[in-house]
Structure formats: C-alpha cells, structure tokens
Amino acid sequence: MNKYLFFLLVAVSSTSLLAADDEPQAIADMSALMTRIIQPTSDAVFYVSRFPPEDDAAWRELENKTLMLAEAANLLLIPGYKRLTEQWLQDTVLMRDASVRAWQAAKNQDLDALMELNNDLYTSCENCHTATR
Numbered sequence: 001m002n003k004y005l006f007f008l009l010v011a012v013s014s015t016s017l018l019a020a021d022d023e024p025q026a027i028a029d030m031s032a033l034m035t036r037i038i039q040p041t042s043d044a045v046f047y048v049s050r051f052p053p054e055d056d057a058a059w060r061e062l063e064n065k066t067l068m069l070a071e072a073a074n075l076l077l078i079p080g081y082k083r084l085t086e087q088w089l090q091d092t093v094l095m096r097d098a099s100v101r102a103w104q105a106a107k108n109q110d111l112d113a114l115m116e117l118n119n120d121l122y123t124s125c126e127n128c129h130t131a132t133r
C-alpha cells in the first residue's frame with residue numbers, strides 16, 4: 001500500500017467527532033423504554049381498526065407515534081439496551097421495518113395497510129419476549 005494512503009487511513013479511522021461519553025447510550029432502562037415509549041406508540045397501531053383516525057389531526061398523531069416507534073427500534077441497538085444475539089437483531093429489524101411501513105401508511109392515511117402490517121409488528125414483540133424471558 002502507498003504509504004501516504006496508509007497514513008491517511010490511520011488519520012481518518014482514529015478521528016471521531018464524538019468523545020466516548022457522547023456516543024449514543026441508554027437514558028432509561030429496558031422496562032421504561034418498553035412501557036413509556038414502545039407500548040403506547042405500538043398500541044396506536046394494534047388498535048387502529050377499533051379506533052381508526054377520523055380526521056387529519058388524528059392521522060397526524062398516528063404519524064407521530066409510528067415515527068417514534070420506528071426510532072425506538074433503533075434505540076434497541078444502542079449500548080445499554082442492545083443484546084448481542086442474532087435473535088435480538090432479527091426481532092429489532094422486524095419491529096423497525098413494520099414501524100416504518102406503519103409510518104408510511106399513516107402518512108398516506110391508509111387503514112388497510114396498517115391492518116396488514118399489524119401481524120408483523122406483533123410478531124416482533126412476541127418473538128423477542130419469548131426469546132428473552
């Protein structure tokens with residue numbers, strides 16, 4: 001390897017804008033993440049056929065909740081929450097994918113799409129709980 005390229009690579013890889021303390025890290029604990037963020041936002045999806053949004057403001061609220069849910073799936077992958085198993089990663093990705101689809105469906109005010117992805121979302125919760133309990 002060209003020695004200038006080598007030094008450039010070393011310089012780039014050792015330069016991080018974040019100090020170790022500034023890296024993403026869990027603020028609460030798993031129980032709080034589940035009951036305060038994931039449960040209330042996913043309930044909005046699980047009960048969507050019973051309580052369908054009736055006006056633009058309600059759809060907007062569902063849009064906000066599904067975005068929070070999708071971002072919460074990302075939090076399951078940061079230090080303090082994440083667990084280093086294949087199963088954990090698989091369930092987290094399933095939860096994130098289903099939530100992103102829910103967010104898109106909420107933006108499109110598409111009730112059918114929301115009911116269709118319900119099962120995938122539910123499976124992500126159940127699979128991870130079965131594996132971790």
Ligand code: HEC
Nearest residue numbers: 030031034035038039042088091092095124125128129132
């Ligand atoms: C990748 C793993 C994972 C996924 C996905 C996941 N959970 Fe959890 N969940 C956990 C773990 C681990 C616990 C146990 C937390 C504890 O008590 O320490 C838990 C606990 C809970 C609890 C009980 C918390 C308490 O203290 O009473 C609820 C409610 C919950 N999850 C809801 C959900 C819902 C709803 C979903 C899906 C939308 C979901 N979870 C998806 C890992 C996951």
